[in-house]
Amino acid sequence: DRDYIGFATLPEQVHRKSVKRGFDFTLMVVGESGLGKSTLVNSLFLSDLYKDRRIPEAIDRVEKTTCIEKKTMDIEERGVKLRLTVVDTPGFGDAINCEESWRACCSYIDEQFRQYFTDESGLNRKNIQDNRVHCCLYFVPPYGHGLRQIDLEFMRRMHRKVNIVPVVAKADTLTSAEIKRLKNRIMADIEDNKIQIYQFPDCDSDEDEEFKQQDRELKACVPFAVVGSNTVIEIAGNKVRGRQYPWGVVEVENPKHSDFIKLRTMLISTHMQDLKDVTQDVHYENFRAQCISQISQ
Ligand code: GDP
Ligand code: MG
Numbered sequence: 001d002r003d004y005i006g007f008a009t010l011p012e013q014v015h016r017k018s019v020k021r022g023f024d025f026t027l028m029v030v031g032e033s034g035l036g037k038s039t040l041v042n043s044l045f046l047s048d049l050y051k052d053r054r055i056p057e058a059i060d061r062v063e064k065t066t067c068i069e070k071k072t073m074d075i076e077e078r079g080v081k082l083r084l085t086v087v088d089t090p091g092f093g094d095a096i097n098c099e100e101s102w103r104a105c106c107s108y109i110d111e112q113f114r115q116y117f118t119d120e121s122g123l124n125r126k127n128i129q130d131n132r133v134h135c136c137l138y139f140v141p142p143y144g145h146g147l148r149q150i151d152l153e154f155m156r157r158m159h160r161k162v163n164i165v166p167v168v169a170k171a172d173t174l175t176s177a178e179i180k181r182l183k184n185r186i187m188a189d190i191e192d193n194k195i196q197i198y199q200f201p202d203c204d205s206d207e208d209e210e211f212k213q214q215d216r217e218l219k220a221c222v223p224f225a226v227v228g229s230n231t232v233i234e235i236a237g238n239k240v241r242g243r244q245y246p247w248g249v250v251e252v253e254n255p256k257h258s259d260f261i262k263l264r265t266m267l268i269s270t271h272m273q274d275l276k277d278v279t280q281d282v283h284y285e286n287f288r289a290q291c292i293s294q295i296s297q
Contacts, residue, residue: 022074022081024130025272026112028162030089030105030154031139035169040137040228041086043241043252044264045073067092067104087133101150102157109133109161113287132284134275135198135267136162139169140223146185147193155195161283163198163275165267166190171225171258172243172250179225186223197222201274218266224259227252 029037069088074081087108092101112132119128136158140151147155155164166186171179190197200222203215229252233242241252250257267275 022083023276024083024085025276026085026087026131026133026135027267028087028089028105028108028133028136029139030092030136031169032092032141033090035139035141036226036228037088037090037137037139037169039230040167040169040226041088042230043228043260044267045075045084045086068108085131102154105136105154106157106161109158110287113161113284114291116284117288117291130276132279133162134272134279136164138164138166140166140182140186142168142170142173142182144182146182147189152189152193152195155190155197156193159196160286163278163283164195165198165263166223167263168223168225170227172227174225183223183225198275198278200271218262218270221259221262224263226260226263227258228260 027041029041031037067089069090070085071088072083072085074083076082089105092105109132116128116130116132119125138151138154140147158164168174168179168182168186174182200215200219203212207215227243227250229241229243229250231242231244232239233244233249234240235242235249235251240249240254242249243252252258252260255261
């Protein structure tokens with residue numbers, strides 16, 4: 001049913017114990033201001049879908065520093081607890097100099113790794129709160145012709161620390177042909193610059209054909225062309241999140257209009273556990289190895 005965002009399907013992905021205890025997921029959103037980050041986050045999670053449901057204190061804590069804003073919400077669906085943190089980085093790219101832009105994100109990510117590393121070597125190792133950043137949605141402007149210097153610089157600095165998932169912001173401002181062209185350019189730029197964005201895992205060979213087809217479509221979709229909106233519009237008696245234009249409505253959750261649903265399903269349901277695993281096994285291990293080699297020097 002459409003009132004659920006769907007992470008309750010997670011038990012298939014995770015060990016029962018962690019389901020009972022609940023689990024942590026942190027998403028970072030990065031991109032210059034005005035690209036629709038806050039709106040998309042709102043559309044993804046804080047939506048009015050939650051308005052009439054009993055989610056106690058949907059937003060528990062909002063922490064704000066100069067450039068990093070962190071929102072944590074505890075969501076429960078069908079007995080599965082998810083502690084979701086969204087780290088927003090307002091003002092990215094607004095600085096005159098590119099360097100400032102990635103530095104704040106970089107130190108935030110490192111700081112979470114460091115905290116985890118400290119906790120792991122402490123006495124209370126069983127109850128570590130995992131604040132590590134599991135995924136970074138990187139917003140590429142729709143009006144360019146691919147990745148700019150600032151985008152490449154950010155990705156180069158971060159791709160060994162976090163799972164980068166690029167998205168094309170405000171996709172409703174482009175035609176289908178333009179989206180296709182821009183997506184191709186972005187992927188070519190990523191490849192030419194040897195940037196390692198999040199790799200979707202290969203699907204098991206024993207999966208059925210339908211599943212494999214979905215998996216192929218998902219991979220072909222990257223970078224996801226997204227549309228966000230804080231407005232709920234009524235169409236033929238149905239309330240939908242959309243953007244009203246003089247000629248009609250762009251529906252956020254209509255797969256013909258954007259890749260929003262694909263992105264949300266990927267993040268919340270099908271690939272959340274893999275994003276966590278890669279964070280632990282690859283990015284955190286890198287960090288830990290560095291720490292240990294520094295200590296032993
Ligand atoms: P942020 O600075 O990246 O957090 O951007 P905001 O979410 O505050 O959005 C900035 C402006 O862009 C607002 O006026 C939004 O209504 C608009 N906006 C957000 N998402 C979209 C989108 O998907 N398409 C279009 N056309 N406009 C959007
Ligand atoms: Mg914002």
